[in-house]
Amino acid sequence: MIKWAFNFRAWQPTRSEWMFCGQCIQNEERERIKRFVFKKDAKAAMAGRLLIHKAIADCLDIPYKEIKLGRTEKGKPYLVNKVQGSLSFNVSHNGDYAVLAASKSGIIGVDVMKYEVRTSVPQFFHTMRRQFTESEWSQIQKSTEEREQLKTFYRLWCLKESYVKALGVGIGFEVSRLDFTFNTEYLEENVVTTDTFLKVDGVHLSEWTFEEHTMDNHCIVVAHNQQNTTMSDCDKESGRKFEHFKVLQLNDLVQCASSLCDPDEEFWEQFDPKDEAPQIHRKTSS
Numbered sequence: 014m015i016k017w018a019f020n021f022r023a024w025q026p027t028r029s030e031w032m033f034c035g036q037c038i039q040n041e042e043r044e045r046i047k048r049f050v051f052k053k054d055a056k057a058a059m060a061g062r063l064l065i066h067k068a069i070a071d072c073l074d075i076p077y078k079e080i081k082l083g084r085t086e087k088g089k090p091y092l093v094n095k096v097q098g099s100l101s102f103n104v105s106h107n108g109d110y111a112v113l114a115a116s117k118s119g120i121i122g123v124d125v126m127k128y129e130v131r132t133s134v135p136q137f138f139h140t141m142r143r144q145f146t147e148s149e150w151s152q153i154q155k156s157t158e159e160r161e162q163l164k165t166f167y168r169l170w171c172l173k174e175s176y177v178k179a180l181g182v183g184i185g186f187e188v189s190r191l192d193f194t195f196n197t198e199y200l201e202e203n204v205v206t207t208d209t210f211l212k213v214d215g216v217h218l219s220e221w222t223f224e225e226h227t228m229d230n231h232c233i234v235v236a237h238n239q240q241n242t243t244m245s246d247c248d249k250e251s252g253r254k255f256e257h258f259k260v261l262q263l264n265d266l267v268q269c270a271s272s273l274c275d276p277d278e279e280f281w282e283q284f285d286p287k288d289e290a291p292q293i294h295r296k297t298s299s
């Protein structure tokens with residue numbers, strides 16, 4: 014299993030970096046990235062693509078320039094090349110990090126959420142009521158502190174999204190059908206928690222593992238299904254230690270990359286003047 018993270022909020026690309034990164038991804042993805050209004054979203058999407066390319070180049074015997082990625086009807090990226098072996102992968106971006114999880118066996122989904130502080134938490138929970146089961150709400154409300162309640166909320170959210178993303182079904186799946194139960198009440202930094210289980214429509218899905226992480230104020234969950242893998246793959250995986258996410262630097266992302274096309278001046282010209290993120294308008298009391 015590969016688990017990589019990249020802090021895209023801390024990345025202030027230079028012209029040559031951004032231009033080179035743009036050359037290392039497919040044309041349609043570069044065009045998509047141009048359309049983002051804010052730098053943070055463009056950088057997140059770029060990091061996601063570079064993470065995918067790196068994982069494929071590292072794990073499968075395909076020269077970087079020949080990697081061809083497609084998207085399913087629901088938008089999940091996949092490898093188009095027909096090669097020996099396979100790699101299941103998924104990326105997510107939120108807060109400060111883009112993350113990737115990949116495995117040579119089974120299917121995989123990943124989700125990251127920053128533990129953002131919110132105002133009017135009860136109102137927020139009210140609007141989200143129907144996405145969670147009664148038992149999940151009682152887990153959220155176990156603590157009397159709003160901060161802890163929000164952390165549990167984000168944790169459950171990531172669990173649901175990681176599963177939905179592994180299936181690749183996207184928007185429309187009724188996540189209230191998913192009912193997660195914790196055996197470990199709170200996630201700890203640098204500890205991978207794997208004892209949370211899932212029931213779908215009341216049926217326990219024992220072939221799924223949920224690897225939960227908390228890192229630098231973010232929650233990250235990897236959902237992994239190994240039902241359809243061979244015994245030898247399972248044996249290898251069951252004997253492994255659950256590792257934490259490794260934070261990569263830009264150099265790690267691009268060191269094995271090669272350009273797929275000529276430089277596109279417009280790619281920098283469009284990116285450079287953009288704002289990093291929306292301005293947050295706060296009401297000031299007069």
Ligand code: COA
Pocket residue numbers: 057058061087088089090103104105106107123124125144169170173174177178179180181182183184185186188
């Ligand atoms: N399945 C799996 N992965 C997908 C996907 C799909 N259908 N569609 C896109 N992705 C991948 C892409 O790599 C994408 O990166 P890109 O936008 O740069 O191309 C990445 O996942 C986005 O993941 P993330 O950053 O976690 O985005 P998100 O959390 O906003 O969206 C989706 C996740 C794509 C599955 C979302 O569209 C969705 O449908 N979510 C479920 C909605 C829901 O009800 N959630 C409630 C949870 S309580």
Ligand code: MG
Pocket residue numbers: 105106107124125174
């Ligand atoms: Mg997400």
